[in-house]
Amino acid sequence: MSLLVVGSVAFDSVHTPTASRERVLGGSAVYCSYAASYFTPVHLVGVVGEDWPAEHTELLRARGIDMSGLRVIPGAETFRWTGKYLPNMNDRETLEVHLNVFAQFDPVLTAPQRECPYVFLANGSPRLQLKTLQQMRQPRLVVADTMDLWIREEHDELMRLFRRLDGVVLNDSEARLLTQDENIVEAGRKVRAMGPKFVVIKKGEHGAMYFSERRTIVLPAYPTPQVVDPTGAGDSFAGGMMGYLAENGRDDPDAIKVAMAYGTLVASFNVEDFSLDRMRRIERRAVDDRMAEYREMLRL
Amino acid sequence: MSLLVVGSVAFDSVHTPTASRERVLGGSAVYCSYAASYFTPVHLVGVVGEDWPAEHTELLRARGIDMSGLRVIPGAETFRWTGKYLPNMNDRETLEVHLNVFAQFDPVLTAPQRECPYVFLANGSPRLQLKTLQQMRQPRLVVADTMDLWIREEHDELMRLFRRLDGVVLNDSEARLLTQDENIVEAGRKVRAMGPKFVVIKKGEHGAMYFSERRTIVLPAYPTPQVVDPTGAGDSFAGGMMGYLAENGRDDPDAIKVAMAYGTLVASFNVEDFSLDRMRRIERRAVDDRMAEYREMLRL
16 A cells, blocks of 8 residues: 655755765655655655755655655755764754755645555644645554654644544654653653554664553664664654555554564664665665564564 | 572662662672572572671572572671662662672682582672682683773773673673773674673663674563662673573573573563562562563564
8 A cells, every 4th residue: 555755855964973974865754755665655745945956856766756746846945954963873963954945845735645545744843744634535544753843842733633643653852852751661651642542662773662552562773783874764764664554554553563673674774874875775675684684583 | 500699789778769768688699699589599699797687688598599608797887889860760870889898708609609500790890700700610601790890990800801701791881881882783792802702781771782703682671661760670680691591501692582581571570669679579470471471572
């Protein structure tokens, strides 16, 4: 089944303790769509400025992603983000954000986009996420990401969104901020009580957790020694997870667990190079091989 | 098979954000022995002062732990530690340490103790750990813990010890300190290159990792929502791990993985109350029940 991904499309400038890259392809919808494309047909919805190179669109299209939902605004500039990773490569500092065209992003979905059964509302304001959701016909599974900015500045709108979602995906620090609870298990339960049927908390190098009314699941990250650039790890995790669920037409906890494992593994590839560079060099086969290894590692 | 545990026996004063306990039973050898006692016969070797209450010895003896190796030094005081946990319950500050009798601890093992096939050298100076190891007849598996103090102050002695060990167990922060590497996968590999055949890195609420020449394993912590007091979590982890290996007479990577899972689960009980209070209320059955749940959680 097909997956709709709505979110940011960006130029990222990334500084790590050992290397830097300027203006590389990035954005939540880009990482998420690319990761999901290993599993299922993806429709990307986003916006860019006229500084956007056609090669970037081609790169995504080459993986079968439907790019007809990418609007190009003449006379405007693409969203730009600049960040710097601390030596532990798990924490980062945002140095610059220029929302540019993304600030006024107001997606109008086409008929085929409205019919998508699986929806991922990647990073964007809860207002934007709600407006997108309202256009969907009868989605089977709607999951949204959020971030500290919206938790702080659009809390009420975010709560309105949460009540309409099947699932929420967020970072451990965001879950703590949102619930004011330091214990991540308690925080996960509290986010779930805000409305969504399930909550997935991403812990970076420490893996991910799942909370539904009756189940709690923890999976570790895949132990890759070569973390080059963690940018997009959370979005590629979400993309792998949603892609697997859409591929299999499922949304039950057992399937979400396997989906989280796939998300973990796609993300483990993603962090091994800048931008989409590592994902570009793999096929689905490589993800499945790593899955076999991961499954064996966790077999007790 | 039997397990020898050598390490500190202490009075702990523990402050958490919500509660405190003064002078409760603690120490690395105590937590480790108690946790191991669910699996195998344990011989504890340690030292206390004349302020030591007989009830504490009885409590351990009641779980079948051989306490004949606990020396009581007249006119001296027992090791005391006072610590305070930060709101995240994963980081702590040591407020006071009084080594007292532990500073001069010089264990002389009896013949049955020297014959133990499994040995865990819990927290103590590398000098003390080496002296203990030299007395062992032909141990099958020798594993040691260490801590930041010895990494900083007795580095050469620690390296001498490492070259004689089968395994080392240490915290993530200690692994980073020892290797000066922030990537925990790289740090684990570097510690292994210092001599031991395998290294286990404890990550607290984020689980544990295993590194041998050819394998890397990561297991998540059991997601308990009720973390009351993390004191002794690392030692009870090591105790559960060593206890399971001794019970089954094994030391291969597949067995160590299951052993780490048992260590994880015993530790997950331990943090649910102060001192040994939670472990005192469970039998082996409770650990196995949690194991069935944990195994199912990780089945992909």
